[in-house]
Amino acid sequence: MVSLDKIKSSTNVNRLLAGLSRRDREQVLACCTLVQLTSGMVLVEAGHPMAQVYFPIGCTICLTTPTESGTQLGVSLIGNEGMLGSTLTTGVASLLVQASVQESGEAWRISRNKFLLLLVAMPTLRRRISSYLHLTLDYLIRKPTCCQFHLLEARLAFWLLMMHDRVDDDFFEMTHQMLADLLGVRRVGITLAARALQARGLISYRRGDITILDRKALITAACSCYGVTETAYERLLG
Numbered sequence: 001m002v003s004l005d006k007i008k009s010s011t012n013v014n015r016l017l018a019g020l021s022r023r024d025r026e027q028v029l030a031c032c033t034l035v036q037l038t039s040g041m042v043l044v045e046a047g048h049p050m051a052q053v054y055f056p057i058g059c060t061i062c063l064t065t066p067t068e069s070g071t072q073l074g075v076s077l078i079g080n081e082g083m084l085g086s087t088l089t090t091g092v093a094s095l096l097v098q099a100s101v102q103e104s105g106e107a108w109r110i111s112r113n114k115f116l117l118l119l120v121a122m123p124t125l126r127r128r129i130s131s132y133l134h135l136t137l138d139y140l141i142r143k144p145t146c147c148q149f150h151l152l153e154a155r156l157a158f159w160l161l162m163m164h165d166r167v168d169d170d171f172f173e174m175t176h177q178m179l180a181d182l183l184g185v186r187r188v189g190i191t192l193a194a195r196a197l198q199a200r201g202l203i204s205y206r207r208g209d210i211t212i213l214d215r216k217a218l219i220t221a222a223c224s225c226y227g228v229t230e231t232a233y234e235r236l237l238g
Contacts, residue, residue, distance in 0.1 A: 013057065013080065014055040014056060014108060015080055016081065016082055016083055016129070016237065017029070017055055017108070019237055020122075020124060020125060021124070024122055024124055024125060027118070028110075028118060028122075028125065029108060031110050031114045031115075031118065032055070032109060032110045033108070033109050033110070034106060034107075034108060035106065035107055035108075035109045036104070036105070037054075037059045037061075037104060037105060037106070037107050038101060038104045039102060039103060039104045039173070040100065040101060041100060041101040042099070042100045043061065043100060043101065044095050044098065044099040045098055046065070046095060046096060046097055046098045047094060047095075047096065048095070049093040050085055050093055050095065050112055051111065051112055052085075052110070052111060052112065053083065053084065053088065053109070053110050053111075053115045054083060054085065054107045054108070054109050055083045055108040055109075055110075056078060056079050056080050056082070056083070056084075056105070056166070057105060057107055057108065058080070058103075058106045058168070059079070059101055059102075059104055059105030059106060060077055060078065060101070060102045060103040060105070060167060061077070061078040061079075061100070061101055061102065061107075062076075062077055062078075062099070062100055062101075062102040062182065063076045063077075063095070063097045063098070064098050064100065064181075064182070065096075065097045066098075071181045072182075073181065073182070074182030074183065074184070075140070075143075076136060076140065077102070077159075077162050077166060078099075079162075079163075079165065079167060081165065081166060082136070083129065084099055085115065086129050086132055086133040086136065087133065088112065088115060088116060088119070089119060089126055089130050089133060090133070093112065102163075102178075103163070103167050103172050105167070128237060131236045131237055132237065134236075135229055138229065138232065139229045142225060142228070143225075146158070146223060146225045150223035151223070152183070152190075152192075153196050153197065153221065154222055154223035155183060155223055156179065156183065156190065156193045156194065156197065157197060157202070157219075157221040157222035157226075158222040158223050158225055158226045159179070160197075160203065160210065160212065160218065161215075161218055161226050162226075163210075164212050164215065165230070170212045170213075171209065171210070171211045173208050173209055174208060176190045176191055176194065178208075197218070197221065200217065200221070201214055202214050202217050202218045203218065
């Protein structure tokens with residue numbers, strides 16, 4: 001069981017859990033373990049059932065699908081706004097994609113069986129997670145249009161903003177190759193797009209270290225996809 005002191009000592013919070021009542025939130029966290037996840041760690045293999053559910057705090061989890069070239073194409077990004085395991089509300093325990101840690105950090109972890117019991121006992125938790133799953137599906141439906149019609153520089157700005165929202169820090173580590181794999185483009189394309197954003201003073205990029213310098217300008221540079229899910233999140237989940 002997690003003590004209240006341990007809960008209060010966490011530097012960040014998971015926004016999905018933060019929207020619960022204090023009593024419900026403490027009941028959930030009492031069943032959780034606070035863990036440190038490191039970049040590159042595979043949490044769930046594609047096609048395998050989830051044994052654990054994760055609520056990120058300071059880390060990010062990337063969902064990817066393999067390509068014919070052997071790389072992993074980024075599908076979605078999970079940070080402190082959400083969770084890995086939302087499909088369990090529909091009775092589905094397996095993922096068709098791989099879930100791996102992109103940015104190292106803390107997360108709350110709970111076993112699948114304990115989580116399923118909480119869903120039965122706590123209707124408010126189930127409703128919030130169902131709303132989060134709805135937002136995730138909405139994002140995935142819109143993503144192919146983004147990939148087909150939006151310029152790479154704008155898509156890169158969009159992805160960096162998503163990272164910025166979820167790590168709650170202006171600095172994070174990500175190489176050109178990682179970004180290329182996640183966006184499904186050649187590395188040279190990422191190099192040119194990153195240089196363009198840096199030349200405009202929006203970001204600083206050096207050997208895999210990215211720093212957001214001007215968030216407002218980066219939002220302007222991003223494609224119109226940014227803000228749609230974020231606005232819906234605030235409306236549905238607060």
